[in-house]
Amino acid sequence: MSPPPRGVGPAGAGEAEGAPTLEAVVAVVLRVGVLISCAVTAAGTVLTLAVPSSRRAAGRTLPGLRRGVLHPGSVRFPHTLSGVEHGLAQGDGPSLALLGLLLLIATPVLRVAVSVVGYALGRDRVFVVITAVVLAVILASFALS
Amino acid sequence: MTPLELTLALFGVGVVAGALGALLGLGGGFILVPALTLAFGVNIRLAIGASIVAVIATSSGAAVAYLRDHMANMRVGMFLELATTTGAVSGAVLGSLLVPRALYVIFGLALAQSGVAVARRKSIEHRPPPPPDALADRLRLHASYPDVARGRTVSYRVSRSKLGLGLMYGAGALSGLLGVGSGVLKVPAMDLAMGLPIKVSTATSNFMIGVTAAASAGVYFGRDDIDPLIAAPIAVGVLLGAMGAARVLPGLHPRRLRLLFAVAVLAVATDMLVKGLT
Numbered sequence: 001m002s003p004p005p006r007g008v009g010p011a012g013a014g015e016a017e018g019a020p021t022l023e024a025v026v027a028v029v030l031r032v033g034v035l036i037s038c039a040v041t042a043a044g045t046v047l048t049l050a051v052p053s054s055r056r057a058a059g060r061t062l063p064g065l066r067r068g069v070l071h072p073g074s075v076r077f078p079h080t081l082s083g084v085e086h087g088l089a090q091g092d093g094p095s096l097a098l099l100g101l102l103l104l105i106a107t108p109v110l111r112v113a114v115s116v117v118g119y120a121l122g123r124d125r126v127f128v129v130i131t132a133v134v135l136a137v138i139l140a141s142f143a144l145s
Numbered sequence: 146m147t148p149l150e151l152t153l154a155l156f157g158v159g160v161v162a163g164a165l166g167a168l169l170g171l172g173g174g175f176i177l178v179p180a181l182t183l184a185f186g187v188n189i190r191l192a193i194g195a196s197i198v199a200v201i202a203t204s205s206g207a208a209v210a211y212l213r214d215h216m217a218n219m220r221v222g223m224f225l226e227l228a229t230t231t232g233a234v235s236g237a238v239l240g241s242l243l244v245p246r247a248l249y250v251i252f253g254l255a256l257a258q259s260g261v262a263v264a265r266r267k268s269i270e271h272r273p274p275p276p277p278d279a280l281a282d283r284l285r286l287h288a289s290y291p292d293v294a295r296g297r298t299v300s301y302r303v304s305r306s307k308l309g310l311g312l313m314y315g316a317g318a319l320s321g322l323l324g325v326g327s328g329v330l331k332v333p334a335m336d337l338a339m340g341l342p343i344k345v346s347t348a349t350s351n352f353m354i355g356v357t358a359a360a361s362a363g364v365y366f367g368r369d370d371i372d373p374l375i376a377a378p379i380a381v382g383v384l385l386g387a388m389g390a391a392r393v394l395p396g397l398h399p400r401r402l403r404l405l406f407a408v409a410v411l412a413v414a415t416d417m418l419v420k421g422l423t
Binding site for chain 2: 022023024033034038097098105107111112127130131
């Protein structure tokens, strides 16, 4: 993580000299989230293709796909957190892939949460309020679903 | 098609959708939903579920480079997310209502018009200075970005931030209501109303769409609409495509980006008009 060139940062005012900007911190959060979720999702896909039992599960999808009738419920895949957990315990490839996708979904939410803390540390009150409201709206929409 | 071939084909579609989505700030859903339903025969609900995951992948994958290269304006993005997230929730609530067909036609025409306006817009140094904006000053939204294509740093001032906020609320609500990606509205709002350079507009739109999509992805997951066998290879492809395209944007000529954006928006507008008129 190299410090950004001076004078190019988007409104980096208020940042201490030499300290990483919030942009840089958020970029690291996103990079870590993306790399982990990408690796887990890819591993789940490979496991699905490699393990016979997972492939049987996949086979229920693929003939349906060829006939153009793939629809929700034509194949059983977990759609709750406990369902994913149960599948993972059995070494199920699709469940591992879903875990990767869930990590991917969580990454932007984590990005907003980190921003709230970052703006608070930078004493940027208006942006603390803005990002906290955004975080609250996202969490509320999760709770509503 | 064997399972392996299908997985590789979905991965390939993901790479293309991720690259174009990241460059244009549109998230790639506008490519994926038609590709999956028409070419692969995937059910529309599963296609939309995979596409919402792909939007998050595009956003997060490209944002790393966009933040590092100062292409995305994070303060503008965070500020506007206030409106897009609340707009998306309103749209989801209103989504249960019957949408009149005329709305698709009006929206399609407005979209086509804004696509043409983005394509015809003068580059930032040939425009009169934007009107002063006290809110943008107070929130320190003005910034600059290094434009590799022109070999220099471009400074810009953000204008009409309140109008931008209102447009973003509408963008969020309409996208929930009409099932269209909100990037097609966000980029024109930032480019035409707020006076941001086109590259900053697409990169900032790209940065923002991940948060809005994450909020709705939970709903799709709970409704059984995210099929890992379809969404997983696409997500991996999209991540790689988006990360690659994010390296291309700084060197891309703004005029080319405007034209590319207009073509994509006109395609979406045509789709809306067809939905409304047939």
